[in-house]
Amino acid sequence: MSELLIRGARKAYGATLALRRGDLHLLPGEVHVLIGSNGSGKSTLCKIVAGSVKPDAGEVLLDGKPVTIAGPQAARALGIGIFYQELSLAARRTVAENIYLPALPVKSGVFVDRATLEEKARRVIADFADVAGEGFSADTPVETLRADQRQLVEIMKALATEAPVLIFDEPTSALDRAQVDRFFEILRRLKGEGRAIIFISHRMDEIFAIGDRVTVIRDGETVATSRIAETDQATIIHQMVGEREELATPSVAPAVHATSRATVLSVQDFSGPGFRNVGFEVAKGEILGFGGLHGQGQSSVMRAIFGALPHQAGSITLNGKAHAMRSPREAIAAGCAYVSGDRRRDGILQGRPLLENLTPIHFLRNRLMLARPSRLRERALKPLQALKTKFQALEQPINSLSGGNQQKIVIARWLIDRPDVLLLDDPTKGIDLAAKTDLFALIRELAAEGMGIVLYSSEDAELLNNADRILVFNSGSVTRELTGADRTRYNLYHAAYEAA
Structure with a gap:
């Protein structure tokens, strides 16, 4: 079991400030929803935790101890796994190879141990076997799969790490209802085992179905954290919008649509x-x-x-x-x-x-x-x-x-x-x-x-x-x-x- 605390994370790309102040407290045995508009800084915060982005400021604590996450390998060594919003699959490799690509089993120190690889992959695939669809198996090349099947491979890749801390950045965007339901069954099981899970989604029904707590990020800053049972959709949207509910004032007013125009x-x-x-x-x-x-x-x-x-x-x-x-x-x-x-x-x-x-x-x-x-x-x-x-x-x-x-x-x-x-x-x-x-x-x-x-x-x-x-x-x-x-x-x- 792991407890993750992020305080004051900041990241800029030149003049663009992607994350102004990111705070997040993730507890063992919970699904913690992270929500915000496009470009609010959600993915940047998760990539800092996963080691693929180096923050300009802030600190990360794992089980109360400060840690430096120098890269993705360092994150994996600390027990952090991530599903990326932008799929990171090798198209010409098989499903099994993609699931274990970061750590392929080898024999004689050089060659891939195919038998071990496919056996391990089949155990991961078994959880999704009846919802993955036709043509999905351990030895199927990823380039032949549908979009939903490729997304399942990416989810399996994260699950196969068996990491105590798991991050899922919009994992359900290409999945059908049956696939989402099965994925949520697995998340509830992992939560019961004490895993700590960050879940990013834009779908309100999913947030309230799977989340325990929700943190809202607006314009690069963490603005609120609530228990799911103690909030509602309207409150979350107000937190995402802030005080700026009125029509933003453009530098030059847009043209007024005239219905008489051709x-x-x-x-x-x-x-x-x-x-x-x-x-x-x-x-x-x-x-x-x-x-x-x-x-x-x-x-x-x-x-x-x-x-x-x-x-x-x-x-x-x-x-x-x-x-x-x-x-x-x-x-x-x-x-x-x-x-x-x-x-x-x-x-x-x-x-x-x-x-x-x-x-x-x-x-x-x-x-x-x-x-x-x-x-x-x-x-x-x-x-x-x-x-x-x-x-x-x-x-x-x-x-x-x-x-x-x-x-x-x-x-x-x-x-x-x-x-x-x-x-x-x-x-x-x-x-x-x-x-x-x-x-x-x-x-x-x-x-x-x-x-x-x-x-x-x-x-x-x-x-x-x-x-x-x-x-x-x-x-x-x-x-x-x-x-x-x-x-x-x-x-x-x-x-x-x-x-x-």
């Missing part, structure tokens, strides 16, 4: 991987926000509209004309643009000059085979200047720019030839405050000029400050629409957590 984008009965029965309209000059907890289908809907993901049902109408959107090429030709927050995966051409990164959409939309460099440079400079992009020359490689300026390049490429609809999929992810300010100033200008904009952001303030309406997503569907004075931080949280 509809530029209409999506009806839209269903596909990760979303179902989604419907909405976007008027010219409107910024429509997608809100809700992270990973509830917002990005999938955008990518499907853009043709980067398939959709099985529903219709897409752009400027009054129906489109199948079978590919990004078709979406671009129809006047649709898509900007991803994952610029390394979906945006920049690594190592190539700025000019090459700026002009591929211009070539595609205008079906160009050749173009004058001077003419291209002239067209490329205008959106760069509008975004206040900092660079030396269009010939320099994009990797030489800061993250914020790289994202400005990705946005600028769509503005050389103005689209009718701009889909922004968490566009400010990982960029600094100054770059965010420049981006949103331009986004509001584009809306004022009549462009239809759909904005998903994992930061609630960005939605509240900039969106005319907010559609709250949960489990792939729209559960509530917030308009006018209803666009408050409290209502946004309440809609997301109530549905969850």
Whole structure:
């Protein structure tokens, strides 16, 4: 049995303060829920305990004794195991290998002891055998598994450590009801054995079903700890929001949606991987926000509209004309643009000059085979200047720019030839405050000029400050629409957590 105490944990990444003051007291034989909005500091606090993040200040005590957790191996040696929100599996290895990857059994000091490995793995898998689904076994390669099955492997990996202190960072996000119920049965058993468990979840029903105590983190600070039996959902949400329930005041007020404006984008009965029965309209000059907890289908809907993901049902109408959107090429030709927050995966051409990164959409939309460099440079400079992009020359490689300026390049490429609809999929992810300010100033200008904009952001303030309406997503569907004075931080949280 282990008791864990964290006092005054602090972590900054440059000018970004991820954790201002993290406090947590974890007792043996309890499930301690950690809750807070996206970016509040929950995961950072857990990574400090797990040794994958080194704090700038604060102390960690295990059974009353100060400890220094120099890395993940040191954490394991101290009896701390973690399930990471971002899956850390080796895709080409088997389920058994992944479960015991940190400590594979060997024979002769060199070779993996396959018989021992598979026997140990089968004992862990047995707890989930009847809910894991077809094709799940110790020797199955992880790359062939479904998302829920991969998440089960990550859970098994944490359970296999047999650590006295276990941390689960949103472990149920991809699981079905039967899998969640089985996981909770196991947690209750471990709790009865005296294990100390930190459990992060955005689902209120799960929090009240499994938790003993709950600690709320807001804006990087621990603000409250309560016994689950002595609190309720409304109190927890108020603690998460604090006093800021009113609509945050933007630096420039968002445009007021006018119902008389022409509809530029209409999506009806839209269903596909990760979303179902989604419907909405976007008027010219409107910024429509997608809100809700992270990973509830917002990005999938955008990518499907853009043709980067398939959709099985529903219709897409752009400027009054129906489109199948079978590919990004078709979406671009129809006047649709898509900007991803994952610029390394979906945006920049690594190592190539700025000019090459700026002009591929211009070539595609205008079906160009050749173009004058001077003419291209002239067209490329205008959106760069509008975004206040900092660079030396269009010939320099994009990797030489800061993250914020790289994202400005990705946005600028769509503005050389103005689209009718701009889909922004968490566009400010990982960029600094100054770059965010420049981006949103331009986004509001584009809306004022009549462009239809759909904005998903994992930061609630960005939605509240900039969106005319907010559609709250949960489990792939729209559960509530917030308009006018209803666009408050409290209502946004309440809609997301109530549905969850």
